[in-house]
Amino acid sequence: MLLTSSFHRRPVLLLYLCLIALSLLFFVQLLWYLVLNGSSKGVSHRSVIGHPNLTPATTTTNTTRVKAAFVVLTRNSELDGVRQAIRQMEARFNHKFEYPYVFLNDEPFTEEFKETTSSLTNAETKYGLIPKEHWSYPDWIDIEKADKSRKDMEEDGIIYGGSVSYRHMCRFESGFFYRHPLMEEYDYYWRVEPNVEFYCDLDYDPFLYMKQNNKKYGWTIALLEYRSTIPSLWTTVKAFMKKYPQHVPRNNMLDFVSNNGGYSYNLCHFWSNFEIGDLNFLRGEAYSAFFDYLDQSGGFFYERWGDAPVHSIAVSLFLSKDEIHFFDDIGYRHDDFMHCPTARELQKKCHCDAHATFDLTDNSCFRRWVQIDS
Numbered sequence: 421m422l423l424t425s426s427f428h429r430r431p432v433l434l435l436y437l438c439l440i441a442l443s444l445l446f447f448v449q450l451l452w453y454l455v456l457n458g459s460s461k462g463v464s465h466r467s468v469i470g471h472p473n474l475t476p477a478t479t480t481t482n483t484t485r486v487k488a489a490f491v492v493l494t495r496n497s498e499l500d501g502v503r504q505a506i507r508q509m510e511a512r513f514n515h516k517f518e519y520p521y522v523f524l525n526d527e528p529f530t531e532e533f534k535e536t537t538s539s540l541t542n543a544e545t546k547y548g549l550i551p552k553e554h555w556s557y558p559d560w561i562d563i564e565k566a567d568k569s570r571k572d573m574e575e576d577g578i579i580y581g582g583s584v585s586y587r588h589m590c591r592f593e594s595g596f597f598y599r600h601p602l603m604e605e606y607d608y609y610w611r612v613e614p615n616v617e618f619y620c621d622l623d624y625d626p627f628l629y630m631k632q633n634n635k636k637y638g639w640t641i642a643l644l645e646y647r648s649t650i651p652s653l654w655t656t657v658k659a660f661m662k663k664y665p666q667h668v669p670r671n672n673m674l675d676f677v678s679n680n681g682g683y684s685y686n687l688c689h690f691w692s693n694f695e696i697g698d699l700n701f702l703r704g705e706a707y708s709a710f711f712d713y714l715d716q717s718g719g720f721f722y723e724r725w726g727d728a729p730v731h732s733i734a735v736s737l738f739l740s741k742d743e744i745h746f747f748d749d750i751g752y753r754h755d756d757f758m759h760c761p762t763a764r765e766l767q768k769k770c771h772c773d774a775h776a777t778f779d780l781t782d783n784s785c786f787r788r789w790v791q792i793d794s
Contacts (some may be wrong), residue, residue: 426678486607486627519546593727595711619751619772638696642785654685667706673736688785689732
């Protein structure tokens with residue numbers, strides 16, 4: 421009989437141990453992938469026990485209403501897109517709750533726009549004109565410098581690089597929509613854009629959920645920003661943090677927007693064309709100081725800072741994770757980006773394709789959200 425010495429058995433034993441270790445590592449990674457992305461069929465196994473949209477009996481009968489409104493920044497020419505969005509919002513949610521709509525425009529709304537939109541809902545509709553000072557260059561902007569910057573960005577093929585109105589829109593959404601007189605009576609807002617789609621029935625009140633659970637910001641899609649639109653944004657943010665450390669609590673979400681403790685920006689942001697938020701957070705001292713600091717730097721016009729990274733960075737600096745809510749149950753599409761819940765229980769109220777949800781793509785920041793500890 422052939423015998424092997426302990427000296428010869430040792431490499432074999434080490435080989436077996438390495439194989440076992442590699443196998444365990446593979447299964448751990450596989451399990452983590454399934455937790456983040458769902459099964460091979462795209463269906464998540466994340467727990468939905470106690471989810472508010474699965475217990476409609478206690479919510480649809482609740483007559484409590486929050487001081488909240490939908491806010492729609494739009495033009496008269498976008499009436500068809502607004503009509504589409506409102507019809508879906510009413511069918512999916514608001515015919516049960518009748519929250520008001522606030523429409524804002526940098527030009528007066530036409531009678532056709534008012535008559536059409538008001539006919540789509542039993543809720544109150546309000547129409548506001550944006551003050552000129554909220555949709556124009558502030559005094560400190562060098563207009564020639566801004567013009568040259570736009571021209572350069574347009575030549576470089578940067579999306580909306582040459583647009584003046586887009587810059588006014590981003591600045592308005594970043595620092596002024598919540599200051600409009602029509603918004604003063606409300607504590608919460610739900611931003612709605614023309615041409616968006618809502619795929620899932622909501623049988624509970626997200627506004628009330630936000631209030632009862634101390635949530636300050638809600639989102640459905642998170643993705644990467646175009647670096648070329650914000651070259652100096654993070655440098656400006658770091659300067660703000662150094663000047664106003666009192667506004668940045670230790671229990672924040674900095675790790676969502678930075679992979680290295682704040683040294684650089686990882687480009688993750690919540691896509692703000694859908695957001696449900698606490699207006700008093702935006703009106704608060706921290707966010708007010710933050711917006712004013714960014715605004716004075718001129719980046720909205722010398723570059724092309726979007727309201728999405730501005731809101732997202734502020735939310736990440738000033739709030740903890742338990743104050744931010746992922747509305748997984750709200751199926752939503754804007755342009756080519758779509759969120760669809762992957763949990764089977766939530767899909768029963770939706771008509772979107774869970775396999776096509778943006779959360780599972782490489783450009784999504786959903787994984788980053790999941791990985792961060794509260």
